[in-house]
Amino acid sequence: MNAIKKGKLICVGTGMRMAGQVTPLALSYIETADVVVSAVPNIFTRDWIKGIAKDFICVLDHYDDCNMDGKNRGDTYRRMADTILEQVRAGKTVCAAFYGHPGIFACIAHIAIKDARSEGYGAEMLPGISAEDCLVADLGIDPGRTGMQSMEATQFMIYERRIDPSALLILWQPFLAGELSLKRFETTQARVQVLVDKLARDYPLDHEVILYEAATHPLERTRIDRLPLRELPTATMVGATTLVIPAAQALKRDQAIVDLLNALPEAPLMPLAQAA
Template sequence: MTRTVCSKGGNVYDDQLLVVGTGIRTTGQLTVETIACMQCAARLFYIVADPVAEEVIRRLCPDGAETLYDLYGEGKPRMQTYQEMVDRILASVRSGERTVAAFYGHPGVYAYASHESIRRARAEGFRARMLPGISAEDCLFADLGIDPSANGCQSYEATDFLLNSRSVDNSAQLILWQAGLVGDLTFRRYAYDISAMPLLLEKLSLFYPRTHPVYLYEAPTVPGCEPMIRPIMLEEILTASITATTTLYLPPARATMPDPTYLSRVRLPQG
């Protein structure tokens, strides 16, 4: 592994583009590795969800920090904004400046611009690398006290789940991201058009009873604050206030069924 020491003194990878995650609580979840990379950036692009995170980032790289948030526009398709983010990041890489792009949470989890920036940079011959961060799902496992290995765990983006054919295993856990944006592919500063929520309920009802317990989850973005964990019945997603930062968690609806075809062919300890 190639490492170099930047002019500001921190150890960083020797890549022209580094894509990093700030965690959900930037003040507590930035890794030491990510902090070092941010401090050594000539240009540090960032997209984070709260002002505290922004302040932390700007202090780490006072001369090079630059938000990408200005690319969002009310009612503008999010995919167009993501493409523009990639263009801005790539322009910096091409100019030869040591570029870091920081996304909130894990930069590779439900994030298009991060992966696409790395793909395009590598295609153009630049060294590019992603460093992991703490995602909303990581916080969910901790705050709800659940383990994805218990019955397995499925994870879908809500609009993707609605629009594509999915065979849900309702003996496993289900995590739905971006439910508060379901059916709306644009950016909205205050209120997304969630007129597709009844369709999401209709689709989920194919696999779960309408009274099935569902948890609305929001991880705190500031250390010391409590998470929002709101148990409701599935049918209540129509009236519950589900925001852009809410993640839906559905526990299993039935017990796991053993598979006799394979159970009989695996040598398990007797007794």
């Protein structure tokens, strides 16, 4: 049996709100790891982590690679994972800290964990509070009421997706909608218009959508802007904006399935005595 090598990786999430949404377990890894490698863009959260970590490496400068010819965000994410792995290979206990949940719409932690495990190092991910968790709380939406679809805005645009307008739809990274070069960090009105036109296949143009930005510290205001779908191309969208599209249709009952279920015998799957 292969022995686990000395270095170790724990990927944690800091939540969305500085210091207030980190789990006790994630906090203890941030405080006790030999080094914290972080890609947290919020300066307050970054300074807070820096202040409590034994050693701190910020990998945000790797985004500058996108300015080089032939390089894009994919290369940046690869290099961030490589920087994390260098520390693991040096035999350290490495805590990689990401905002929100480290594994939700965030590929770096997934890449680093896969690489670390394939090289024989222990690696795990701890869950964190994501933007989606915050929007459920701030908007008072229970995803269980209609069901929920959640995907990246550009992925929705460039692939054939079957959207169910009777369920909630969450589109991530609308500020990059249709940005295919993977080099720039903004979109254009024309691209957002393409997004609106595609959404209009399933939603009326006057359907109310929500631009949501969770507050990241106590003095910041949570953004909850409601607007008709048609006005999206002229709306302000930044890196922290998530587009929330409530259901536009009532749930339609599938009567054939209901009838089938009602016709089934009442007998349980197995006798209760055996199930216990």
